[in-house]
Amino acid sequence: MTIHPMDRRAFIAGAAAAGGLALTRPVWAKGGVTAAIYPGSWDDAYRSIVLPALKRAHDVDLDMQPLFALDQIAKVKAARRAPPFDVFVLDPGPRVTGINDGLFEKFDSKKLTNISKLPEGLADEWGVTVAAQVVGIAYNPKKVPAPKGWADLFKEPWVSRLGLTGFQTTYGTVSIVEIAKVFGGSDTNVEPFFTEIKKVLPSVASVGGPAAMPSLFQQGQCDVMYTNTQTVTTLRSRGVDIEFVKPETGAIAFFTTMHITKGAAEPANAYKYIDTVISKDVQAALMKAPNYFIPANKEVELVDLPMKNLDEMSQYVRHDWSKLNPLREGWIERFNKEVAK
């Protein structure tokens, strides 16, 4: 039996109707915008820096909904006709899903006054980059020597101190892809990773969910892991012995982008919000302690980062998520089966 896609949409909308009651938006007196934001460091940083800056610059009130990228997609999919927020903040994988599923309005970067301060290619017809992430290897210099590259993770003395996480996150997925490449795989073939992991799995220190990894490292449960520079700087600021290594095959870079939700209630304010986010002062403040974001604005002077300027990132390893996305479900299932006890 086949059901017309429209029925499915109506069906999901109906299913979401009950949930929709909980998604009522605030009514703005003057002008406001509702933006999804990653929980944790993003939420804290944006609340203390972007919220007052937006109020000052445009007299627009910012209401933030803390949601992980995948939750944002799921929520907007479920409540298509009345999206719960105006602006998405997404990693490359979910961004491709959003484009494919038609969840974004077309983006006009000319409406941003600060667009010229971004390096070339950071804005397109769907959205604009607001931060970068650099992923590599983190290790505890008091416990293990510095690893040189991805292959070292599967050798002693690192493998018995290794903390692994799977394909649920962007940084986990791209790290595993890079490991697979070192052992002969490619962007679309992670088979070598599974072959190698099978050999060393009994000695691996821990396999954890992404949210648990920083705690596991802090508690000495593992002393080597793949992660982004932000986690490294944050842990170091809390007194954890941790150093970042660019693997010899290159550190991985990916961008966090913002998008305007299809059917957004406050599109004009959404542009004002994004313009504020990429402004020099906000980007500079976001880079400092305790936030440690990698800025997207090239006028910001970089501090405590593995690169001297943003252009250097063009040499970092990038991934085509339109190729990775369709394979991810299979990879997650495979990871479950291979590592499960």
Added chain:
Amino acid sequence: MSLAVAAGVERAGGTGPGVRWAEWQLALPLLLAFLAFFVGPLLILVVVSAFGDEKITLVNFAMWRKFLNDPFYWKVTGNTVKLGFLTVAATLLVGYPLALVYLAARPSVQRLLLFIVILPLLTSVVVRTFAWIVILGREGVVNSVAMGLGLVPAPLRLLQTELGLVIALTQIEMPLMLLPLLSVMNRIDPNLRDASEALGASKWRTLFRVTLPLSLPGLVAGCVLVFASSTTAFISQSIIGGNRLVYLPLLIWQESLVVYNWPLASVAALTLLISVTAAIAAISLLGRRGMRHLHA
């Protein structure tokens, strides 16, 4: 879960069959909320699980076939139920003696014990779970003490093992076992124990023939609550258990929120519902057998 308990309470309280309409009206808001927010979504879940593709267009039960034909998913389901039973056994083993201590204690000590029992409920499950990372970790409290005393040569692996998870869940779920148990045990007439001992029964015999059977209703309610709560404890399972221990809640989260395969997520959710309900029914049945044995 709450239904089973509620039904048990109703039987015990002896509400007659002649409940009048006026009384039904009082329950109406709850009934409507229950229909709208539980029965409705549950039906949607059942319908979604019948679809065979992620776009939800094709009804062919493909996800059910995929799930039921894959030994991996059977293992995950089995491990989830096993985790529930292990946690129930551990909370019983630790909780029942504590309940006996409570029963024998002075009222002031009883109040203190009750406060300690409830204490875990007053902190967020996230905080409790992360605290267990600190306790069970490689450089955690348990390992530091054990190595400091020279009991073990190398750190024990506790975190991300089934044993570690059961230890943590035992503490986290303990209030759910103890609260019904204490309330039932408090109502046992102390004269019955005195009579048993006066008639020459040993303390052990009194425990097994008088106290234990009379506390069965509380015991069963506690087991049901602990079982249901531990099999669905997503945060504790994923943070303390790690990703090498795959349980149904982790699978549901991955399928629904990471890969958007809602039909497969629905199948996993219904499997969890069915297996937990079946296990709870088994626990209740055993409990009722025990009670019938008592009255016979």
